[in-house]
Amino acid sequence: MSRVYNFSAGPAVLPEEVLREAAEEMLDYRGTGMSVMEMSHRSKAFEEIITTAEQDLRDLMGIPDNYRVLFLQGGASQQFAMIPMNLMKNRVADYIVTGQWAKKAAKEAEKYGKVNRIASSEDKTFSYIPDCSDLPVSEDADYVYICENNTIYGTKFKTLPNTKGKTLVADVSSCFLSEPVDVTKYGVIYGGVQKNIGPAGVVIVIIREDLITEDVLPGTPTMLTYKTHADAGSLYNTPPAYGIYICGKVFKWIKAMGGLEAMKERNEKKAKVLYDFLDQSKLFKGTVVKEDRSLMNVPFVTGDADLDAKFVKEAKEAGLENLKGHRSVGGMRASIYNAMPYEGVVALVDFMKKFEEENL
């Protein structure tokens, strides 16, 4: 068996320890005589899995008691609709558009109400985060929406926008658990777990209790009403049980690594190796402004599409996989999530140095 360094943006690398543990428990989960995939979601064993997972996530993020944690399905994309359906009481919302995911979310919300795009960085192909300290937040906005880490473009909000008292809703799919977070600043924090936490199929929603109501837009399906899932402890119907089980193991792994402070340190150390190299390279260059660089997704280019393709191909041959940039931007992108070891980033930089010498 040999594992590669997987720089995929998602589904993405998971901690090897977690995969080994899951493999050991595959046929017989802790004396139950069955796999977690085969057990009832109403069983005692699964009840313990989901309550432990929730508690560990609460511990890691310091989630206050007045927030609920929901394990849902439909990916992050389903939240693009679920958020307006549940939160658009006045049918008005403000969106800050810093990439494709926020753009898609804004477009979806338009099906349900008036969407004001109060800031955008599309003028410079989303290579920066706009100044959000004094935006024209709408008087009657039900919420202000951001995508906190832009997976495709590699930018991140280093300071949250001033929402002037309005509820902040954030898609954190690609920066979930990458650093400490003050949950009280948000009304809703959500993310698909396949970027930084677990297998595709689970989306975690952390939502302040007062935002969970029966007063949703007419026609909102039962399954798309937060209250349905909050009242049922995420067990209204069959949840993505195996995915939740793996997420739980990743929470334990992060705890054992020292929690979110330790994750942040580790992620900063990894990102620095790559950004420092890019800043002095004569062949490669980063594509976003320094102040807004993501710790998780690092896009870079040579400026020559053929050379980019050659790089991706040769990197793959060297065991460095999935470095091709998103189809909408081209070039390269290294996603260096929590589970990417430091050694993986060093191996990438060593390879880039060698490629630069051979191709400059």
Ligand SMILES: *Cc1c(COP(=O)(O)O)cnc(C)c1O
């Ligand atoms: C990947 C991604 C999405 C889409 O996730 P799905 O689970 O495929 O719907 C949305 N937002 C961000 C920030 C992402 O990185």
